[in-house]
Amino acid sequence: MKFKNGITEKSIIVKCGADMMLPFAVVFGIYIILFGTVSPGGGFQGGVMVAAAAVLLYLAYGYKTAKSAINTEVLRVGEAAGATLYVIFGLCGLFIGSVFCQNVFYDNGAVGDLISAGTITYMGYSVGFKVLTGVGFLVLLMLGLLAPGADDADDDEEEDEE
Amino acid sequence: MKAKRIVALISILVILAAGVYAVVDAYSSGNYQTYDGGENAKAIVADPDYYDTSEASGVAEPIVKKNLNDTMAANNVAAVVFDFRGFDTLGESFILLTSIAGAYVILSVSKKKKKEDEE
Missing domain, CATH: 1.20.5 (Single alpha-helices involved in coiled-coils or other helix-helix interfaces)
Known part of the structure; x- marks a missing residue:
């Protein structure tokens, strides 16, 4: 259904499908990030899967709802924080007198445990956090320019501020 | 043109x-050919020790033979990405950071211009 101001009402099938798939997208993406060192996957792949949840939210409920549900400022800061964390975990090798990105604290737990691989695990988590915040922020930024009804949403925000 | x-x-x-x-x-x-059909692929999946790694040499030698002792990461690819070539991954993730920062700068400027034109 299309209204006069250009905002399209999404069909109920898309809404129900997105409602069903959203938890799975988020949970499975986080699983891929967390188990990056013991099973196929890793930070980049899982991060993009979690960021796809923002696209699902946009497809079902439009740009206005997606923008109000997700705090883009947190995403913008979180990406820089993830990149900084990666460098800090990489520098851990320097503090024990070895080279950058040297794997340290890896001798706790058996092979196959969740946290058995030392800094590889934590670097994977920081890359995952960085990718999910960064790609989510990029998706929302581009949808804000391209989506129909995005300007109306911005106007509404300005009215609220006044 | x-x-x-x-x-x-x-x-x-x-x-x-x-x-x-x-x-x-x-x-x-x-x-x-990347897979020569010499090994039984199903047996390798079921039991990774079935694959003969004793002849690995050169760059593959530390990755295949010493991975578990050096990193204790069961996923060999994660060990390569974050340890053996960790510096490359640093650059890879900073490409993403730089591109998103550039997109943020360009898109926010064009958004402001659009509003000014409308006024």
Whole structure:
């Protein structure tokens, strides 16, 4: 259904499908990030899967709802924080007198445990956090320019501020 | 405009010729197969020790033989990405950071201009 101001009402099938798939997208993406060192996957792949949840939210409920549900400022800061964390975990090798990105604290737990691989695990988590915040922020930024009804949403925000 | 199109056409033709040459060369030399069918793939999945790694040499030698002792990461790919070539991954993730920062700067400027034009 299309209204006069250009905002399209999404069909109920898309809404129900997105409602069903959203938890799975988020949970499975986080699983891929967390188990990056013991099973196929890793930070980049899982991060993009979690960021796809923002696209699902946009497809079902439009740009206005997606923008109000997700705090883009947190995403913008979180990406820089993830990149900084990666460098800090990489520098851990320097503090024990070895080279950058040297794997340290890896001798706790058996092979196959969740946290058995030392800094590889934590670097994977920081890359995952960085990718999910960064790609989510990029998706929302581009949808804000391209989506129909995005300007109306911005106007509404300005009215609220006044 | 026309010169640009000619340059683009020439570069595409050069890339295409290089690709065709690579395919023909790989096929005629007989080294185009990545899996030679020599090992039982199902048995390798069921029991990774079935694969003979004793002949790994060169760059593959520390990755295949010493991975579990050095990193204790069961996923060998994660060990390669974050340890053996960790510096490369740093650059890879900073490409993403830089591109998103650039997109943020350009898109927010164009958004402001659009509003000013409307006013």
